[in-house]
Amino acid sequence: MSVAPFQTSANERVERKPRHLGRFALPVYSWLVIAYLVLPIAFMIIFSFNKVFHGFQQVSFTWNGFTTQWYREWNNVPGLSSSFWLSIRLALISMAISTVIGTLLAIALVRYRPDKFRGKGVIEQMLFVNIAAPEIVMGASLLGLFVTFNIARGFLTLVLAHVMFSIAYVAVTVRARLAGFDRSLEEAAHDLGAGPLSTFRLVTLPLIMPGVLAGALMAFALSIDDFVTSNFVGGTSVPFPVYIYGASRVGTHPQVFVFGAVIFAIGITFALLSLVIARKDS
Amino acid sequence: MDESVPADHPGVTRSRRRRSGWGKLLAPYLLGLPAVAWLAVLFIVPLAIMLSLSLKTCDPASGACTMTWSWGQLPHQVNLYHAQFITSLVYAGAATLIDLAISFPIAYWIAFYGGRKKNFFLMMLLVPFFVSFVIRTLIWQFILSNDGFLMGFLRHHHLVSPSFHILGTGYAVIAGLAYNYLPFTALPLYVAIERIDRRVLDAAHDLYANRTTAFMKVVFPLAIPGIFAAFLLTFIPAFGDYVNQELLGGTSSTMIGTVIQNSFLVSGDYAGGSSLSLVLLVVALVGIWLYARVLGSRSIEEYL
Numbered sequence: 001m002s003v004a005p006f007q008t009s010a011n012e013r014v015e016r017k018p019r020h021l022g023r024f025a026l027p028v029y030s031w032l033v034i035a036y037l038v039l040p041i042a043f044m045i046i047f048s049f050n051k052v053f054h055g056f057q058q059v060s061f062t063w064n065g066f067t068t069q070w071y072r073e074w075n076n077v078p079g080l081s082s083s084f085w086l087s088i089r090l091a092l093i094s095m096a097i098s099t100v101i102g103t104l105l106a107i108a109l110v111r112y113r114p115d116k117f118r119g120k121g122v123i124e125q126m127l128f129v130n131i132a133a134p135e136i137v138m139g140a141s142l143l144g145l146f147v148t149f150n151i152a153r154g155f156l157t158l159v160l161a162h163v164m165f166s167i168a169y170v171a172v173t174v175r176a177r178l179a180g181f182d183r184s185l186e187e188a189a190h191d192l193g194a195g196p197l198s199t200f201r202l203v204t205l206p207l208i209m210p211g212v213l214a215g216a217l218m219a220f221a222l223s224i225d226d227f228v229t230s231n232f233v234g235g236t237s238v239p240f241p242v243y244i245y246g247a248s249r250v251g252t253h254p255q256v257f258v259f260g261a262v263i264f265a266i267g268i269t270f271a272l273l274s275l276v277i278a279r280k281d282s
Numbered sequence: 283m284d285e286s287v288p289a290d291h292p293g294v295t296r297s298r299r300r301r302s303g304w305g306k307l308l309a310p311y312l313l314g315l316p317a318v319a320w321l322a323v324l325f326i327v328p329l330a331i332m333l334s335l336s337l338k339t340c341d342p343a344s345g346a347c348t349m350t351w352s353w354g355q356l357p358h359q360v361n362l363y364h365a366q367f368i369t370s371l372v373y374a375g376a377a378t379l380i381d382l383a384i385s386f387p388i389a390y391w392i393a394f395y396g397g398r399k400k401n402f403f404l405m406m407l408l409v410p411f412f413v414s415f416v417i418r419t420l421i422w423q424f425i426l427s428n429d430g431f432l433m434g435f436l437r438h439h440h441l442v443s444p445s446f447h448i449l450g451t452g453y454a455v456i457a458g459l460a461y462n463y464l465p466f467t468a469l470p471l472y473v474a475i476e477r478i479d480r481r482v483l484d485a486a487h488d489l490y491a492n493r494t495t496a497f498m499k500v501v502f503p504l505a506i507p508g509i510f511a512a513f514l515l516t517f518i519p520a521f522g523d524y525v526n527q528e529l530l531g532g533t534s535s536t537m538i539g540t541v542i543q544n545s546f547l548v549s550g551d552y553a554g555g556s557s558l559s560l561v562l563l564v565v566a567l568v569g570i571w572l573y574a575r576v577l578g579s580r581s582i583e584e585y586l
Contacts (some may be wrong), residue, residue, distance in 0.1 A: 004401070026390070026391040026395065027391065027395070029388065030387070030388040030392070030403070033384055033385075033387075033388045033404075034388075034406045034407075034409075036384075036461075037406065037409050037410055037461075037464065038409055040410075040418070040422065040425060040461065041409065041410065041412075041413055043421060043424070043425065043431055044413065044417065044421050047424070059424065061424055061427055061429045061430045061431070061434060062429065062434070069317060082338045086530070092376070100316075101316040101317040101320060102317055103315065104313045104314070104316065105313065105314045105316075105317035105318065106309040106312040107313055108309075108311075109314070111310065111313075112309075112310040116307075116310060117310035117311070117314070118546035120310075121409065123314065123318055126318075126321060126325070127321075128570075129567065129570075130321060130325055130516075132518060132566055132567075132570050133563060133566060134518055134521065134522030134562050134563065134566055135334075135519065135522065135546065136522040136523075136524065136539050136542055136543065136559065136562065137329075137522065137559045137560075137562055137566075138325065138328070139554075140332065140542055140543075140546050140555055140556070140559045141329050141331065141332040141559065142324065142328050143546055143547075144328055144331045144332050144335050144552060144556060145324070145327060145328040145331050148331055148335075148550070150522035152325075158322065160324055163320060163324075164320060164324040165327055166319075166432075167317050167320060169323060187341050191449055201350060221411070224414075225411075225414050225415050226415050227415055227525060230332070231543075231547070232546065232547070241414055241415065241416045242310045244374045244414070244416045244417060244420070245416045245525070248416070248420055248423075248529065252420055252478070255517065256417065256420070257417075258415050260414060260417040263412070263413070263414070264412045265410040268409070268412050269385060271405055271408075272405075272410070275401055275402060275405060278401065279401075
């Protein structure tokens with residue numbers, strides 16, 4: 001589609017050699033980059049089926065033969081699956097909170113001009129700095145806060161921190177979706193006698209739902225993959241990435257690759273499904 | 283909110299009256315309040331506490347800190363750890379440049395030749411994100427270890443000398459950083475190149491520019507904001523990263539993130555760690571401020 005105008009001009013005037021760059025070298029190169037991105041993950045999946053030598057159970061660098069032992073014994077590592085469920089709980093809770101309050105903020109930012117909403121510019125800058133700030137700075141400063149006010153570190157501080165770093169992403173994602181929103185639809189609902197709440201529930205929310213869902217997914221992904229902040233504020237609660245990091249100092253259990261492979265399979269299935277659905281829609 | 287609705291419309295007046303006055307004036311503040319309060323208490327206040335911590339003196343044994351207004355702390359810490367700052371600068375800089383070099387052609391290809399498969403290719407760029415960051419780094423530990431996937435193969439076939447190793451060196455850290463942050467580079471570049479108006483390119487061709495000239499004089503200059511956005515979005519997190527350094531770099535060549543993490547979680551030197559964190563934050567903010575000054579403040583947000 002976008003190639004068409006390019007082709008005609010290239011056919012007419014431009015010598016042949018550069019065209020091969022687009023037809024041959026670039027695709028080959030691009031597939032090599034994709035291979036570079038995918039191969040380490042394939043490696044992880046393959047080695048989750050690798051036998052290990054007797055003795056301490058940790059991932060072996062060499063191929064010792066195929067086994068499904070680690071899939072059958074996925075629950076045999078003390079602390080691994082409980083840290084995984086803790087991460088899931090944490091991600092669901094912080095996703096729910098940050099999606100709701102981030103969406104409300106996004107609505108306020110799109111709907112009201114600075115004269116109706118004083119401080120809008122400052123808020124937008126705060127969101128921006130929040131996204132841009134190095135994570136180690138946010139994690140360390142949160143630790144300073146909790147230590148200063150003598151707040152015990154655990155699941156609660158994890159939720160507080162994860163919502164904090166998700167809000168800005170949700171707000172920015174939803175705001176992008178809201179920007180193209182047709183206000184006359186809400187006015188029509190108003191004219192038909194709908195109050196503000198039912199207008200929101202029946203008209204606004206369904207229309208911005210794709211943006212809200214995208215923001216929620218982002219919040220979930222950010223939370224479940226977070227290591228740096230969780231390492232600072234987790235205290236007695238150990239989420240999945242923190243557990244793996246700690247365990248890896250001793251030796252990585254094969255089950256870690258099993259968890260990685262299964263999470264990857266679930267995630268990629270959902271992503272491919274959404275691609276297929278999006279294509280059918282269009 | 284409903285200014286455009288005619289006031290004499292019968293259905294509107296009632297609901298309008300209910301929403302007028304304080305409720306309507308306060309609406310934006312009430313909508314924004316939960317998120318802003320959350321960020322104020324858990325993002326802004328901690329940064330202020332960090333600033334005050336950097337002026338205190340902490341007792342490593344008890345962890346107790348007293349305010350001593352020691353303004354010398356910041357330059358002292360920078361001086362003490364300038365080698366680690368330089369290491370971070372070199373590793374993060376090298377990884378970012380590698381990522382830019384790897385990503386530009388593929389971003390260009392997807393934007394111009396992706397056709398109907400664009401979304402598929404973009405998803406392939408995001409594939410690493412479906413595996414946890416720590417696991418991704420661990421995989422590279424296995425790939426680069428002496429008897430691992432890559433090095434084992436090279437050694438077995440005598441392609442490298444037996445004393446040659448990567449794991450535990452800066453090269454391994456750069457390789458890990460480059461792999462982990464590649465999507466942060468590729469996506470902003472794609473957005474920037476995709477946005478280029480094809481008619482401008484047609485015009486270049488109409489004016490007898492060949493493909494190389496058109497690329498150098500049209501595509502590349504128009505992609506510059508995206509290149510800088512990609513640079514910042516990759517460099518800033520890579521600069522503060524310590525996971526790659528700890529898992530791949532061994533004890534040699536410590537990065538500043540490791541120092542900060544150790545002063546907070548190991549040695550309990552909150553004052554020193556806070557000073558170094560502040561420097562890190564300032565580095566990030568200066569980068570963004572420069573970008574905003576040169577290329578406009580709103581544009582970087584479009585790449586997030």
